[in-house]
Amino acid sequence: MATLKDIARHANISTSTISRFLNEDPTLSISEHKKKAILEAVEALAYQSPKRSKKQFTQAKVAEPRPNETSLERQELVIVNFLTPTQEIDDPYFTSIRAGIQNRSLQKNINLQVLHLDQIDSNLELIRQSPAVVAVGHFSAKATHTLYNTNPKLIFVDTNPLGAKTDAVLIDRFALAYDLMQHVVASGCQRPAFIGNNEARLHAFQQVTKAHGLYHDELCKVSKEYCIESGYLATKEMLQLPTLPDVVYAATDMVAIGVYRAIYEHGLSIPDDIQVIGTNDIASARHMSPSLTTMRLFPFEMGEAAIDMFIEKLEGRKHTKTTYFGHEFIWRDSFKKN
Structure with missing residues (x-):
């Protein structure tokens, strides 16, 4: 039998x-x-x-595939995340990207195989056989070239380390920070501060403040982490200065939460003593006290776009493609309108 x-x-x-x-x-x-x-x-x-x-x-009847119909279930699509699941919990931006990837994959009946960057070397055959690889986040040069040499059909999300060689879904960090700083300048602030990584947002902040004679080196706090603790510690340092900042530009809303905590512990108020602006517009931003002014991004839609790019590859697209998502300044109570 x-x-x-x-x-x-x-x-x-x-x-x-x-x-x-x-x-x-x-x-x-x-x-x-x-x-x-x-x-x-x-x-x-x-x-x-x-x-x-x-x-x-x-007796079950199986539908015959239509001519030229693309099957999205032939192989699993490999997703490589630079954050571990534990790290991702503290980063709503990348959590939203993953949710967008999963949502579109569910809609299109695509199976996913998710790896962390530490699992790349032990899964080279899986990566090689995947019809494409979606790489989410920031990867070292070594990891990037390992991925590309194993499977050049890469779709990067939030970074573009190989330029025109691969697909990418991005935000323009310099443009969003530049636009945000125009609001800061227009508000009449004289001592703007920045807390974040050494990347495009910092460079835009420096360019705009120097152009308007508002740059203060002691008010630029560069951290390797985008987290509540980094915002808290950087703000505590700035609050020891003889002259305080009048607005803090936090590179992410999570950093802004730490900024709030430090300001309140120092006995100051937001926005009367120090104004605060974040980036991303996480769900809790509108519920903070006061509600957080922020630059809204679209990470969920970025995740969906990565899967749409994958489908285009299956359907025969040969050229590489880069998609930029926009941003939207959201006025709330933590920043005063001029």
Whole structure:
């Protein structure tokens, strides 16, 4: 008597997938091609299930794929995250990107295989066989070239280390910081401060403040982390200065939360003593006290766009492509309008 293992060998499909299909698991996502292969194996081997009859299996009708129809289930799409799941919990921006990737993949019936950057070297064959690889976040030169040499069909999200060689979904950090700083200048602030990494937002801040004679080196705090603690510690340092900042530009809303805490511990108020502006517009920004003025980004949509790029590759797009997402300044109570 044929067994599930016999069916698996005949159809070249795992026994767990076959079992879930034959037992009509509603959570199973499987291509029409695989369904047909399973049913043909059941018929050829005269498989009998203790729970269901052969007749029930063979009566199921499998739709034939249409000519030139692209199957999104042929192989799993590999996603490589630079953050671990634990690190991602503290970063709503990258959490939203992942949610966008998962949402569009679910809509399009695409299976995902998620790796962390530390798992790249041990999964080179998986990466090589994937129809494309979505790389989310920031990778070292070594990791970037390993990925590209293994599978050049890369789609980077939030970074573009290889330029025109690969696809990318990006925000223009310099442009958003430049636009934000125009509001700061127009507000009449004289001692703007910045807390964030040494990247495009810092460079835009420096360019605008120097151009208007508002730059103060002691008010630029560069940190390796985008987190509450980095905002808190940097603000505490600035609050020891003889002359305080009148506005703090936090590179992320999470940094801004730390800024709030330090200001309140110092017995000061927002925005009367120090104004605060963040970046990203996380869900809790509007509920902070006072509500946080911020530059809204669109990370969820960026994740969806990465999957749309993957589908374009499957459908035959040969050229590389870069998509930039915009930004929107959201006025709230932590920053005074002029």
